Amino acid sequence: MKLTKETKIGITAVIAFALLIWGLNFLKGKNIIVTSNYYYAVYDNIDGLEAASPVMLSGFKVGVVETIKFHKKQRSRIVIRFSVDKEIKIPKNSKSVIEPANLIAGKLVTLELSDSQEILSKGDTLIGFVKPGLESQLSDQLLPIKEKAERLIESLDSVLSIFDAERRQGLQNSLDNLENITNDVSGLVAEEKVKLSKILSNFESISANLKNNNEKITTVLTNFSSISDSLAKANIKSTILNANKTLAELGEISGKINNGEGTIGLLINNDSLYVNLNKLAADLDKLVIDLNEHPKRYVHFSLFGKKDK
Template identity: 40%
Template structure:
């Protein structure tokens, strides 16, 4: 049977149209030759996400984004086509994640632990992971602020460090170097002295060690001597103290005896203090003596006679 050219052209056109439709559907994210489940998720933004982007679990592709629609409230409804072979738990989270440094996006399913599975047409929980540039941006701003502060500090230091300061700083460094050299020279001299006197130092240390060993060996004797010395000192101190107390008691007793004699009118002091007659006599004698001195001053001629030509005869 001979096929006409018209029939061949019709068949070829039909095949081309079918291939075109299948390819167009595939590009839109629809797999014509396999059964797939459809799931949905709603995002407030989908930067870098587009139709036909992969849907992955732990880096393994299980489906793709098939459709994206802008809702009246500004959110984006995203449709996923997942192979029928994979069961998706109901509490799975569909997260938009970055796949490269250029901002490419993909859907990553974080499988939940629910015993129930999502049905065809269910809406999954949505989440968005910031890309690397968005995560680095706050750090970049902080780094820029730090760089600005460092630049200001360096400018202040540059203004402060003038020529005079540099000269003074260099002079200080040179002085420190000279001091270190002097210390090094002194250390060398000390080392030389120690080296020359090493034998004497060894003998001194040996003598000290010998003395320490003698003290250690005679520790018991030294303790006995110190104990005896302490006992003798205590006894001397006690004897002197007792003798002093005895002498003080005797002196107090003698003084008390004298006071008693005075109070009893014994002795001159006792008579003077206790005998009224003796007091009156002494008082009268004092008055007479006072009158005599007054009369002597007023009438000296009664008691002393001076004559140039001799004594006057009465």
């Protein structure tokens, strides 16, 4: 069937209108395509929460704040309605916590689920709670400091009131001297900045070397530990005593040798053996010479055998 021009224009208009509605809801944080359940939470102060703010569960967006309005009966309280994905089941006694979205601005709702086995139904109300923002925390912490500062200023005013012109001038001179000292220190630091930079670079280099040679250092320490354990287990005291005893005995033997006691002492201290050995060597030398010159005196050889004497 062929569509007329008017029909085509009508279908296009309907589609465009549907897209417009979906786009507006999407900009508000609603997704009309995905089904969801809605719940309520009541607060004394929503701390700047706005419609279309995200609803988070464990850091994941599971819904969006739809409406914010005053309580019908308790006009000082505020009721918010928010939608949550239908797959999310919220136990009874769970909390709806308003907290900062970031450090600068913005709020969001975080769901803190309880351990209850009973599940809330669509349209039930959660426990509302507002977590203090960074501004509130700073304000609470700075308020005591502000009060102390005011009391300190009052005390300083009281103290300064007892100073005459001369004492005030002396105090002013002391402050000027302190400023001069501070300037001198700043100048010295600026002059030595290069040296300080080199020192820090050397420290970084040493630290890097230690890190790179960590395994070798560990091995060396392990070896030292093994040596220490071996020395601790060894009977060093007994070894030293035995060595001292041996040295004493050697000293005693050396003393006897020097005194000419015993065979070794006589050999070392008495030269008679040396003289006799020299004499024997001389006699042997003469015998060898005579043997070479007169061999017949010592060797008898005959073809017919030796005669009986």
